[in-house]
Amino acid sequence: MISTALPFGPAYGFGLYIHWPFCTKICPYCDFNVYAAKDRDNDALVKALSDDLARHARTLESHPRLSSIYFGGGTPSLMAPKDIAGLIQQAETLFGLERDTEVTLEANPNDVLSADLSAWSDAGITRLSIGIQSLDDEALSFLGRDHDAVGAQRAVERVARHFPNHSIDLIYARPGQPPEDWEKELSAALGLGAPHLSLYELTIAERTAFGKRAKRGELIPMPDDDQADLYELTQQVAEAHGLPAYEVSNHARAPEMYSRHNLTYWRGGDWIGLGPGAHGRLTLDGQRLVTHAPLRPGDYRTAVSSTDGLAGEKLSPLDNARELLALGLRSDEGFDTTRLQKLTGIPVPADAMSGMKEAGLLKQDGRHITLTREGRLLADRVAAELSP
Numbered sequence: 001m002i003s004t005a006l007p008f009g010p011a012y013g014f015g016l017y018i019h020w021p022f023c024t025k026i027c028p029y030c031d032f033n034v035y036a037a038k039d040r041d042n043d044a045l046v047k048a049l050s051d052d053l054a055r056h057a058r059t060l061e062s063h064p065r066l067s068s069i070y071f072g073g074g075t076p077s078l079m080a081p082k083d084i085a086g087l088i089q090q091a092e093t094l095f096g097l098e099r100d101t102e103v104t105l106e107a108n109p110n111d112v113l114s115a116d117l118s119a120w121s122d123a124g125i126t127r128l129s130i131g132i133q134s135l136d137d138e139a140l141s142f143l144g145r146d147h148d149a150v151g152a153q154r155a156v157e158r159v160a161r162h163f164p165n166h167s168i169d170l171i172y173a174r175p176g177q178p179p180e181d182w183e184k185e186l187s188a189a190l191g192l193g194a195p196h197l198s199l200y201e202l203t204i205a206e207r208t209a210f211g212k213r214a215k216r217g218e219l220i221p222m223p224d225d226d227q228a229d230l231y232e233l234t235q236q237v238a239e240a241h242g243l244p245a246y247e248v249s250n251h252a253r254a255p256e257m258y259s260r261h262n263l264t265y266w267r268g269g270d271w272i273g274l275g276p277g278a279h280g281r282l283t284l285d286g287q288r289l290v291t292h293a294p295l296r297p298g299d300y301r302t303a304v305s306s307t308d309g310l311a312g313e314k315l316s317p318l319d320n321a322r323e324l325l326a327l328g329l330r331s332d333e334g335f336d337t338t339r340l341q342k343l344t345g346i347p348v349p350a351d352a353m354s355g356m357k358e359a360g361l362l363k364q365d366g367r368h369i370t371l372t373r374e375g376r377l378l379a380d381r382v383a384a385e386l387s388p
């Protein structure tokens with residue numbers, strides 16, 4: 001149990017997120033802040049990331065050592081290992097790293113196959129998250145990926161030899177995907193032996209290429225009920241293989257394999273967000289500060305070079321409470337409801353809580369609440385009902 005005077009902040013974890021926004025090819029479903037790699041200016045962005053880290057360190061002098069670093073994107077496996085190493089070393093010098101700090105790199109299968117994996121571990125990476133997305137060639141082509149199923153499989157096998165702590169990402173609930181096909185594909189993915197899996201339902205965002213196709217009626221998203229059935233099937237198959245969910249979309253073989261970095265988000269810890277479009281949550285003078293970097297790489301570089309302090313907005317106690325609840329409910333650690341009362345002075349509404357329990361969506365143990373498996377499917381709704 002975490003003991004802290006504040007119901008949020010670095011006592012719940014302190015992470016560093018680094019966003020590398022470039023990709024070789026933009027996938028048609030992707031709603032992240034990404035840009036084609038041909039337009040990139042690596043050195044200028046690496047310098048801006050480093051200056052931004054130094055700028056954060058000047059403001060966060062009393063923060064503890066970092067418990068995690070996460071290179072996300074975009075495709076951070078396109079970064080030069082020397083740049084990855086440089087940022088990790090700088091983070092260590094400026095903040096210090098906990099003895100078992102988790103340092104994750106998101107990687108595309110093709111990069112895994114061509115990279116010198118020892119260079120990544122020498123740089124300080126301790127965990128790889130591989131975006132295989134599917135083990136079906138037709139689906140990979142539909143998703144616009146530049147690897148095939150055999151490449152995905154070989155990439156996972158290669159990573160397993162270098163990084164025992166690794167994760168694979170898969171996307172399911174694709175249009176028209178039959179349950180038996182997903183069951184087969186998921187079982188094959190589990191058979192690769194990764195100790196951590198992130199399993200996401202395909203969401204079709206309006207501004208993406210898929211969103212535009214859906215608007216023209218050329219792509220029909222899977223109906224919600226069918227998605228819910230696939231979610232249930234996913235839980236059964238993953239549990240049967242010894243990887244139960246410890247969060248709505250994340251499964252692990254054992255607690256040691258949970259993503260420490262993501263736990264910081266779900267627990268209400270602090271994190272620095274570096275890079276174009278990155279968000280941060282930082283506790284300063286007892287207040288929760290939201291940072292949000294400019295989206296475009298050029299604007300980000302300009303913002304870093306023209307401001308010395310941290311630009312951020314204070315999160316109101318009410319918004320902070322709502323966010324802590326929504327994120328806290330996602331993981332199987334659940335949520336201590338007194339944290340909301342500490343922030344807002346308002347207890348969680350007892351009638352809403354009983355309603356959720358009766359509906360089988362919530363479990364309560366004293367002041368502690370957790371979602372049931374059914375509740376996980378409706379996590380956003382439950383959080384909205386219980387929000388102050």
Ligand code: SF4
Pocket residue numbers: 022023025026027030031032034073074075108131
């Ligand atoms: S590789 Fe990943 S981040 Fe890049 S466009 Fe595709 S889904 Fe988005």
